[in-house]
Amino acid sequence: MLKMAVLLSGSGRTLDNFHERITDGRLAAAIEVVVSDVKEALGLEKAANYGYPAFHAPTSAETNRILKDYDVDIIVLAGYLKLYTPPDDLKKAVINIHPALIPSFCGKGFYGHHVHSAVRAKGCTVSGCTVHFANERYDEGPIILQKSVDLEYDDDADTIADKVFAIECETFPEAINRVDEKGIEFFWKRVGR
Template identity: 75%
Template sequence: MQKMAVLLSGSGRTLDNFHSRIQEGSLAGEIQVVISNVKDVLGLQKAVNYGYPAFHAADNDEINRILADYEIDIICLAGYLKLYSPPEKLKRAVINIHPSLIPSFCGDGYYGNIVHRAVKARGCTVSGCTVHFADENYDEGPIILQKTVEVGYNDDIDTIATTVFAAECEAFPEAINRVNEMGIDFFWDRVAK
Protein backbone atom coordinates (compact mmCIF):
# COMPACT_ATOMS: atom_id res chain seq x y z
CA MET A 1 0.00 0.00 0.00
CA GLN A 2 1.52 3.31 -1.13
CA LYS A 3 1.24 6.28 1.22
CA MET A 4 0.48 9.13 -1.14
CA ALA A 5 0.81 12.90 -1.17
CA VAL A 6 -1.29 14.51 -3.90
CA LEU A 7 -0.20 17.84 -5.43
CA LEU A 8 -2.73 19.71 -7.54
CA SER A 9 -3.40 23.12 -9.05
CA GLY A 10 -7.08 23.02 -9.99
CA SER A 11 -10.41 21.25 -9.76
CA GLY A 12 -9.20 17.94 -8.34
CA ARG A 13 -10.65 15.58 -10.95
CA THR A 14 -7.71 13.20 -10.52
CA LEU A 15 -8.14 13.42 -6.73
CA ASP A 16 -11.79 12.39 -7.25
CA ASN A 17 -10.60 9.39 -9.25
CA PHE A 18 -8.02 8.37 -6.62
CA HIS A 19 -10.54 8.72 -3.80
CA SER A 20 -13.18 6.68 -5.62
CA ARG A 21 -10.76 3.88 -6.44
CA ILE A 22 -9.37 3.76 -2.91
CA GLN A 23 -12.91 3.49 -1.58
CA GLU A 24 -13.73 0.59 -3.92
CA GLY A 25 -10.42 -1.13 -3.15
CA SER A 26 -8.90 -1.02 -6.64
CA LEU A 27 -6.06 1.43 -5.85
CA ALA A 28 -3.25 0.23 -3.58
CA GLY A 29 -2.79 3.63 -1.97
CA GLU A 30 -3.73 5.78 0.98
CA ILE A 31 -3.84 9.57 0.60
CA GLN A 32 -1.98 11.17 3.51
CA VAL A 33 -2.12 14.83 2.44
CA VAL A 34 -3.27 17.06 -0.45
CA ILE A 35 -1.40 20.26 -1.31
CA SER A 36 -2.16 22.94 -3.89
CA ASN A 37 0.09 25.70 -5.12
CA VAL A 38 -3.06 27.72 -5.94
CA LYS A 39 -5.10 29.07 -3.04
CA ASP A 40 -8.83 28.27 -2.73
CA VAL A 41 -9.05 25.87 -5.68
CA LEU A 42 -11.87 23.34 -5.84
CA GLY A 43 -9.40 20.47 -5.42
CA LEU A 44 -8.55 21.64 -1.88
CA GLN A 45 -12.23 21.85 -0.95
CA LYS A 46 -12.77 18.34 -2.28
CA ALA A 47 -9.81 17.11 -0.19
CA VAL A 48 -11.38 18.61 2.94
CA ASN A 49 -14.76 17.05 2.06
CA TYR A 50 -13.08 13.64 1.65
CA GLY A 51 -11.39 14.05 5.03
CA TYR A 52 -7.80 14.49 3.84
CA PRO A 53 -5.46 17.08 5.36
CA ALA A 54 -5.38 19.89 2.79
CA PHE A 55 -2.97 22.80 2.47
CA HIS A 56 -2.06 25.69 0.22
CA ALA A 57 1.70 26.05 -0.33
CA ALA A 58 3.03 28.54 -2.84
CA ASP A 59 6.44 27.00 -3.52
CA ASN A 60 8.61 23.88 -3.24
CA ASP A 61 10.05 24.80 0.15
CA GLU A 62 6.59 25.25 1.68
CA ILE A 63 5.37 21.99 0.13
CA ASN A 64 8.37 20.09 1.43
CA ARG A 65 7.94 21.53 4.95
CA ILE A 66 4.37 20.20 4.97
CA LEU A 67 5.41 16.81 3.59
CA ALA A 68 7.97 16.44 6.39
CA ASP A 69 5.06 15.98 8.81
CA TYR A 70 3.70 12.95 6.93
CA GLU A 71 4.91 9.46 6.14
CA ILE A 72 4.99 9.47 2.32
CA ASP A 73 6.03 6.76 -0.17
CA ILE A 74 5.04 8.54 -3.41
CA ILE A 75 4.07 12.04 -4.47
CA CYS A 76 1.43 12.17 -7.22
CA LEU A 77 1.28 15.25 -9.43
CA ALA A 78 -2.44 15.38 -10.20
CA GLY A 79 -2.81 18.36 -12.49
CA TYR A 80 0.04 20.17 -10.73
CA LEU A 81 1.22 22.82 -13.16
CA LYS A 82 4.65 23.77 -11.84
CA LEU A 83 8.02 22.05 -11.90
CA TYR A 84 8.33 20.40 -8.49
CA SER A 85 11.57 19.69 -6.60
CA PRO A 86 11.00 17.08 -3.89
CA PRO A 87 13.03 16.53 -0.74
CA GLU A 88 16.10 14.34 -1.34
CA LYS A 89 14.59 11.21 0.23
CA LEU A 90 11.64 11.37 -2.23
CA LYS A 91 13.66 12.43 -5.29
CA ARG A 92 12.78 9.26 -7.26
CA ALA A 93 9.24 8.97 -5.86
CA VAL A 94 7.37 11.70 -7.77
CA ILE A 95 4.81 10.42 -10.29
CA ASN A 96 3.19 12.57 -12.98
CA ILE A 97 0.59 11.97 -15.65
CA HIS A 98 0.92 13.69 -19.01
CA PRO A 99 -1.91 13.91 -21.61
CA SER A 100 0.07 12.58 -24.55
CA LEU A 101 2.25 9.64 -25.52
CA ILE A 102 5.69 10.82 -24.44
CA PRO A 103 8.00 11.70 -26.18
CA SER A 104 5.39 13.39 -28.40
CA PHE A 105 3.84 16.71 -27.39
CA CYS A 106 5.61 17.06 -24.06
CA GLY A 107 8.03 19.27 -22.22
CA ASP A 108 7.88 22.81 -20.86
CA GLY A 109 4.64 24.53 -21.89
CA TYR A 110 2.82 21.37 -22.99
CA TYR A 111 -0.13 20.71 -20.71
CA GLY A 112 -3.92 20.38 -20.91
CA ASN A 113 -5.59 21.60 -24.07
CA ILE A 114 -2.30 22.91 -25.46
CA VAL A 115 -1.34 19.26 -25.93
CA HIS A 116 -4.67 18.33 -27.47
CA ARG A 117 -4.52 21.28 -29.90
CA ALA A 118 -1.07 20.14 -31.02
CA VAL A 119 -2.34 16.58 -31.52
CA LYS A 120 -5.26 17.89 -33.61
CA ALA A 121 -3.05 20.29 -35.60
CA ARG A 122 -0.65 17.46 -36.47
CA GLY A 123 -3.50 15.25 -37.67
CA CYS A 124 -2.70 12.41 -35.28
CA THR A 125 -5.03 9.42 -35.34
CA VAL A 126 -3.94 8.22 -31.89
CA SER A 127 -3.11 10.01 -28.69
CA GLY A 128 -3.18 8.95 -25.09
CA CYS A 129 -1.50 9.49 -21.77
CA THR A 130 1.77 8.65 -20.07
CA VAL A 131 2.32 8.04 -16.37
CA HIS A 132 5.98 8.58 -15.53
CA PHE A 133 8.33 9.40 -12.72
CA ALA A 134 9.19 13.09 -12.66
CA ASP A 135 12.68 14.46 -12.45
CA GLU A 136 14.16 17.96 -12.74
CA ASN A 137 13.04 18.27 -16.39
CA TYR A 138 9.47 18.34 -17.65
CA ASP A 139 8.24 14.93 -18.83
CA GLU A 140 11.64 13.20 -18.95
CA GLY A 141 11.55 10.69 -16.06
CA PRO A 142 11.12 6.91 -16.50
CA ILE A 143 7.80 5.82 -17.99
CA ILE A 144 5.62 3.56 -15.86
CA LEU A 145 2.64 3.09 -18.16
CA GLN A 146 1.09 4.46 -21.36
CA LYS A 147 -2.44 4.12 -22.71
CA THR A 148 -3.53 4.97 -26.24
CA VAL A 149 -6.82 6.33 -27.52
CA GLU A 150 -8.09 6.70 -31.05
CA VAL A 151 -8.50 10.22 -32.41
CA GLY A 152 -11.22 10.55 -35.03
CA TYR A 153 -10.62 12.69 -38.09
CA ASN A 154 -13.41 15.04 -37.02
CA ASP A 155 -12.77 15.03 -33.26
CA ASP A 156 -12.54 18.51 -31.79
CA ILE A 157 -10.25 19.54 -28.93
CA ASP A 158 -12.91 18.91 -26.27
CA THR A 159 -13.59 15.40 -27.58
CA ILE A 160 -9.89 14.56 -27.59
CA ALA A 161 -9.52 15.96 -24.05
CA THR A 162 -12.48 13.94 -22.78
CA THR A 163 -11.24 10.72 -24.39
CA VAL A 164 -7.70 11.18 -23.07
CA PHE A 165 -8.92 12.02 -19.56
CA ALA A 166 -10.96 8.80 -19.49
CA ALA A 167 -7.72 6.94 -20.30
CA GLU A 168 -5.91 8.89 -17.57
CA CYS A 169 -8.50 7.76 -15.02
CA GLU A 170 -7.52 4.15 -15.79
CA ALA A 171 -3.79 4.69 -16.28
CA PHE A 172 -2.82 6.63 -13.14
CA PRO A 173 -4.27 4.15 -10.62
CA GLU A 174 -2.91 1.22 -12.64
CA ALA A 175 0.55 2.80 -12.61
CA ILE A 176 0.43 3.33 -8.84
CA ASN A 177 -0.55 -0.32 -8.44
CA ARG A 178 2.43 -1.36 -10.61
CA VAL A 179 4.79 0.75 -8.50
CA ASN A 180 3.30 -0.87 -5.40
CA GLU A 181 3.95 -4.33 -6.88
CA MET A 182 7.35 -3.76 -8.52
CA GLY A 183 8.90 -0.97 -6.47
CA ILE A 184 10.16 2.44 -7.49
CA ASP A 185 13.71 1.32 -8.33
CA PHE A 186 12.48 -1.15 -10.96
CA PHE A 187 11.32 1.70 -13.21
CA TRP A 188 14.41 3.86 -12.73
CA ASP A 189 16.73 0.91 -13.29
CA ARG A 190 15.09 -0.26 -16.52
CA VAL A 191 15.78 2.91 -18.55
CA ALA A 192 19.05 3.85 -20.22
CA LYS A 193 21.31 5.93 -18.05
Protein backbone atom coordinates in the same frame (compact mmCIF):
# COMPACT_ATOMS: atom_id res chain seq x y z
CA MET B 1 0.05 -0.19 -0.12
CA LEU B 2 1.60 3.15 -1.01
CA LYS B 3 1.13 6.23 1.13
CA MET B 4 0.63 9.22 -1.17
CA ALA B 5 0.91 12.95 -1.06
CA VAL B 6 -1.25 14.43 -3.83
CA LEU B 7 -0.25 17.76 -5.37
CA LEU B 8 -2.81 19.57 -7.50
CA SER B 9 -3.55 22.97 -9.03
CA GLY B 10 -7.17 22.78 -10.09
CA SER B 11 -10.55 21.10 -9.75
CA GLY B 12 -9.35 17.82 -8.25
CA ARG B 13 -10.90 15.47 -10.85
CA THR B 14 -7.95 13.12 -10.46
CA LEU B 15 -8.25 13.32 -6.67
CA ASP B 16 -11.91 12.29 -7.07
CA ASN B 17 -10.81 9.31 -9.15
CA PHE B 18 -8.16 8.26 -6.62
CA HIS B 19 -10.58 8.60 -3.70
CA GLU B 20 -13.24 6.50 -5.44
CA ARG B 21 -10.77 3.76 -6.35
CA ILE B 22 -9.15 3.67 -2.90
CA THR B 23 -12.61 3.42 -1.35
CA ASP B 24 -13.69 0.50 -3.55
CA GLY B 25 -10.32 -1.28 -3.37
CA ARG B 26 -9.09 -0.81 -6.94
CA LEU B 27 -6.19 1.44 -5.88
CA ALA B 28 -3.71 0.04 -3.35
CA ALA B 29 -2.86 3.37 -1.77
CA ALA B 30 -3.76 5.81 0.97
CA ILE B 31 -3.85 9.59 0.57
CA GLU B 32 -1.99 11.11 3.52
CA VAL B 33 -2.06 14.78 2.50
CA VAL B 34 -3.16 17.05 -0.36
CA VAL B 35 -1.31 20.25 -1.29
CA SER B 36 -2.15 22.87 -3.90
CA ASP B 37 -0.10 25.74 -5.25
CA VAL B 38 -3.40 27.55 -5.95
CA LYS B 39 -5.10 28.88 -2.83
CA GLU B 40 -8.65 28.74 -4.20
CA ALA B 41 -8.28 25.38 -5.98
CA LEU B 42 -11.50 23.37 -5.86
CA GLY B 43 -9.34 20.29 -5.28
CA LEU B 44 -8.43 21.58 -1.79
CA GLU B 45 -12.10 21.89 -0.88
CA LYS B 46 -12.74 18.36 -2.16
CA ALA B 47 -9.76 17.02 -0.19
CA ALA B 48 -11.08 18.55 3.01
CA ASN B 49 -14.55 17.14 2.32
CA TYR B 50 -13.02 13.67 1.87
CA GLY B 51 -11.24 14.10 5.22
CA TYR B 52 -7.70 14.50 3.90
CA PRO B 53 -5.38 17.13 5.38
CA ALA B 54 -5.38 19.91 2.77
CA PHE B 55 -2.90 22.78 2.46
CA HIS B 56 -2.02 25.67 0.19
CA ALA B 57 1.69 26.04 -0.56
CA PRO B 58 2.78 28.19 -3.53
CA THR B 59 6.38 26.90 -3.73
CA SER B 60 8.21 23.57 -3.64
CA ALA B 61 10.01 24.62 -0.45
CA GLU B 62 6.72 25.35 1.34
CA THR B 63 5.21 22.10 0.05
CA ASN B 64 8.23 20.16 1.31
CA ARG B 65 7.91 21.73 4.76
CA ILE B 66 4.34 20.43 4.90
CA LEU B 67 5.31 16.97 3.66
CA LYS B 68 7.87 16.61 6.49
CA ASP B 69 4.93 16.10 8.86
CA TYR B 70 3.54 13.15 6.88
CA ASP B 71 4.79 9.64 6.21
CA VAL B 72 4.60 9.32 2.41
CA ASP B 73 6.09 6.82 -0.04
CA ILE B 74 5.25 8.70 -3.23
CA ILE B 75 4.25 12.19 -4.33
CA VAL B 76 1.63 12.20 -7.06
CA LEU B 77 1.24 15.21 -9.33
CA ALA B 78 -2.47 15.24 -10.13
CA GLY B 79 -2.91 18.23 -12.40
CA TYR B 80 -0.08 20.12 -10.70
CA LEU B 81 1.04 22.75 -13.19
CA LYS B 82 4.38 23.86 -11.75
CA LEU B 83 7.77 22.19 -11.97
CA TYR B 84 8.09 20.60 -8.55
CA THR B 85 11.38 20.04 -6.72
CA PRO B 86 10.94 17.29 -4.09
CA PRO B 87 12.95 16.74 -0.94
CA ASP B 88 16.07 14.61 -1.47
CA ASP B 89 14.62 11.52 0.22
CA LEU B 90 11.70 11.50 -2.25
CA LYS B 91 13.61 12.60 -5.34
CA LYS B 92 12.85 9.39 -7.26
CA ALA B 93 9.31 9.04 -5.86
CA VAL B 94 7.40 11.74 -7.76
CA ILE B 95 4.83 10.44 -10.25
CA ASN B 96 3.14 12.52 -12.94
CA ILE B 97 0.63 11.92 -15.70
CA HIS B 98 1.01 13.58 -19.09
CA PRO B 99 -1.95 13.85 -21.49
CA ALA B 100 -0.07 12.50 -24.52
CA LEU B 101 2.15 9.61 -25.48
CA ILE B 102 5.67 10.71 -24.48
CA PRO B 103 7.99 11.51 -26.25
CA SER B 104 5.38 13.30 -28.41
CA PHE B 105 3.81 16.59 -27.37
CA CYS B 106 5.71 16.96 -24.12
CA GLY B 107 8.11 19.32 -22.40
CA LYS B 108 7.79 22.88 -21.16
CA GLY B 109 4.53 24.51 -22.22
CA PHE B 110 2.85 21.24 -23.16
CA TYR B 111 0.11 20.73 -20.60
CA GLY B 112 -3.66 20.40 -20.67
CA HIS B 113 -5.38 21.97 -23.63
CA HIS B 114 -2.06 23.00 -25.22
CA VAL B 115 -1.30 19.30 -25.73
CA HIS B 116 -4.70 18.43 -27.20
CA SER B 117 -4.63 21.44 -29.53
CA ALA B 118 -1.19 20.39 -30.79
CA VAL B 119 -2.37 16.80 -31.31
CA ARG B 120 -5.34 18.12 -33.31
CA ALA B 121 -3.19 20.51 -35.34
CA LYS B 122 -0.89 17.65 -36.33
CA GLY B 123 -3.81 15.50 -37.45
CA CYS B 124 -2.94 12.58 -35.16
CA THR B 125 -5.19 9.53 -35.28
CA VAL B 126 -4.15 8.33 -31.82
CA SER B 127 -3.33 10.06 -28.58
CA GLY B 128 -3.27 8.90 -25.00
CA CYS B 129 -1.54 9.39 -21.71
CA THR B 130 1.75 8.56 -20.06
CA VAL B 131 2.31 7.99 -16.35
CA HIS B 132 5.95 8.56 -15.52
CA PHE B 133 8.31 9.42 -12.72
CA ALA B 134 9.15 13.10 -12.69
CA ASN B 135 12.64 14.52 -12.52
CA GLU B 136 14.04 18.04 -12.77
CA ARG B 137 12.95 18.41 -16.41
CA TYR B 138 9.40 18.32 -17.74
CA ASP B 139 8.25 14.87 -18.89
CA GLU B 140 11.66 13.16 -18.95
CA GLY B 141 11.52 10.67 -16.07
CA PRO B 142 11.10 6.89 -16.49
CA ILE B 143 7.79 5.78 -17.96
CA ILE B 144 5.59 3.56 -15.81
CA LEU B 145 2.61 3.00 -18.13
CA GLN B 146 1.14 4.36 -21.36
CA LYS B 147 -2.29 3.84 -22.92
CA SER B 148 -3.65 5.12 -26.20
CA VAL B 149 -7.03 6.16 -27.56
CA ASP B 150 -8.16 6.29 -31.17
CA LEU B 151 -9.09 9.67 -32.57
CA GLU B 152 -11.55 10.49 -35.34
CA TYR B 153 -10.58 12.86 -38.13
CA ASP B 154 -13.10 15.45 -36.95
CA ASP B 155 -12.29 15.32 -33.22
CA ASP B 156 -11.60 18.79 -31.88
CA ALA B 157 -9.30 19.57 -28.94
CA ASP B 158 -12.18 19.30 -26.44
CA THR B 159 -13.20 15.87 -27.71
CA ILE B 160 -9.58 14.72 -27.61
CA ALA B 161 -9.29 16.02 -24.03
CA ASP B 162 -12.39 14.06 -23.00
CA LYS B 163 -11.13 10.84 -24.59
CA VAL B 164 -7.70 11.21 -23.01
CA PHE B 165 -9.08 12.03 -19.56
CA ALA B 166 -11.29 8.93 -19.68
CA ILE B 167 -8.23 6.73 -20.27
CA GLU B 168 -6.23 8.68 -17.66
CA CYS B 169 -8.81 7.64 -15.04
CA GLU B 170 -7.89 4.00 -15.70
CA THR B 171 -4.18 4.42 -16.36
CA PHE B 172 -3.06 6.55 -13.40
CA PRO B 173 -4.38 4.19 -10.70
CA GLU B 174 -3.11 1.15 -12.62
CA ALA B 175 0.35 2.71 -12.81
CA ILE B 176 0.37 3.45 -9.06
CA ASN B 177 -0.60 -0.17 -8.41
CA ARG B 178 2.32 -1.29 -10.60
CA VAL B 179 4.71 0.87 -8.58
CA ASP B 180 3.31 -0.71 -5.42
CA GLU B 181 3.91 -4.19 -6.88
CA LYS B 182 7.34 -3.66 -8.47
CA GLY B 183 8.86 -0.90 -6.35
CA ILE B 184 10.16 2.51 -7.39
CA GLU B 185 13.70 1.39 -8.27
CA PHE B 186 12.44 -1.12 -10.86
CA PHE B 187 11.35 1.72 -13.14
CA TRP B 188 14.48 3.84 -12.70
CA LYS B 189 16.72 0.82 -13.43
CA ARG B 190 14.95 -0.19 -16.63
CA VAL B 191 15.76 3.04 -18.51
CA GLY B 192 19.08 4.28 -19.84
CA ARG B 193 20.69 0.84 -20.03
